[in-house]
Amino acid sequence: MAGVAGAQQFLAFAETAKHGGFAAAARRLGQAPSTVAKSVQRLEEGLGLKLFHRTTRQVVLTPDGERLFQRCQRVLTELEDLHADAAGARAAPTGTLRIDLPIYYGKRFVLPLLAGLQQRCPGLQLDVSLTDLQVDLVREGIDLAVRIGHLRDSTLVARRVDSQSLQLCASPGYLATRGTPRRLEDLAQHAAIVFRLPNTGRDRPWQFRRGGRAVELQPHAQLRIGESEGLVEAVKLGMGLCQLPDMLVADAMARGQLVELLPGLRPPPMPIHILHAPGRLLPARVRVAIEALQALRHQGNAPAA
Template structure:
């Protein structure tokens, strides 16, 4: 194996976690792949795998190379398809990074329908609320909430997130409903603990058209999960401010009541993002189009 094939040997071995499994996938023998990877390590001057008798695991250098290899091999496949005069049927593994609640309840149904339409497509979905480096992690597509500062990403707006302040009917019967933002100081709060800093996320409002923030008053519970906050509010612990889609079901059932709806802050954009400066494989292109078409908000291109 030479040139690109050495990278194929490396990428398949990394994907399967052993030379034997990768060899079965490629229709060759483990020793051939092991030699190809060893030559690549010699050429690059780095160690790509930690090797044991049962498996191989990526070194930090190997992890970085694997992230780039996934994108490189996908682009080669797409170029081959275009050179043949065809737009390839979406296939292969679509690697997606999603915020937890929105990913589970909004994006996953769209991706499930996509796989049903394109049986050769596979999903690798990562659910968490922290931002990751798409290129470094080998991610094809991510969904992000908020305004984007990374100019290396290509983004398309697909939705928006509104924050709502809620409490249970039982809590309001016992404590009364606040008439304005100033009255919140007398109420118990359920605060969101931000994963990056461990601090409470400020509550946000509009006051006479101006954006204002305030720390949650009288915090009785701090929770690092939006669904947990909604449940705590439903149980009467206090007021919480969460994205509207997290509280929608509880509000519809009457388990929660929205407070100060006229003071809602401006909504935040929700965007699907892909790394810039690259050819989009068919699997990524159809996913972006499907997410754009599925949401009610008209998509808008941003930088």
């Protein structure tokens, strides 16, 4: 398999895998669904591999298809960058940058940097996703993502740009009624507000550091909320204690609406990374975005680790 026909078959396969069906891939490629399906079938025949499980409603990658898709994504990214070089696009990045951001951190810190980037690069379009879900960058065709917390093992390239600390908080009104906890053991006597992790639906445990050792508590929740700014409002209303990112509660702390509890047991700061797919070459749009997001190092409120 060689030449333009072979390249088209790999492109048809990659777009089908990315979008979960021949019809969606055909719309992206400007072809008929039957043409895309035939290209994928010829690729399977040429490789001697079954790349998709087909149903009447969707196609799902086989294990062989998953492995090929990962390799195709890297190759297509590098080809795109080579085309950009040939067109002289390095000096003026163009095209669509797809970026995935945590909701609060993205709105508060990243969007202002992206606004500046777009002013400097008017040929660049932005497709921004604001979600606290952990999506698959390669499968969703995302160029760049910002992630908060320690990363799981991954083939993605990670660059640390910031950090945030967690603070146990309550409102003055709540403390006046229920008293102020002085030790970890006192927390069992208080109402707990917890963050429901969007990926798993589980409660995020509270984390502390006592005597140089990490301590994790799973409080009995009086209230669960799956959105960070909603947690802040609940704590301000006196509904209980909650452990929250420092940058999320800084304004409320400054206004006296919230009080930090057990500050001497605050856990170490959590890292914040920007992530992208591996490859020897990065598209110009991704490279300039990474350079712009380096400014995040100076914007977070977390103390140095």
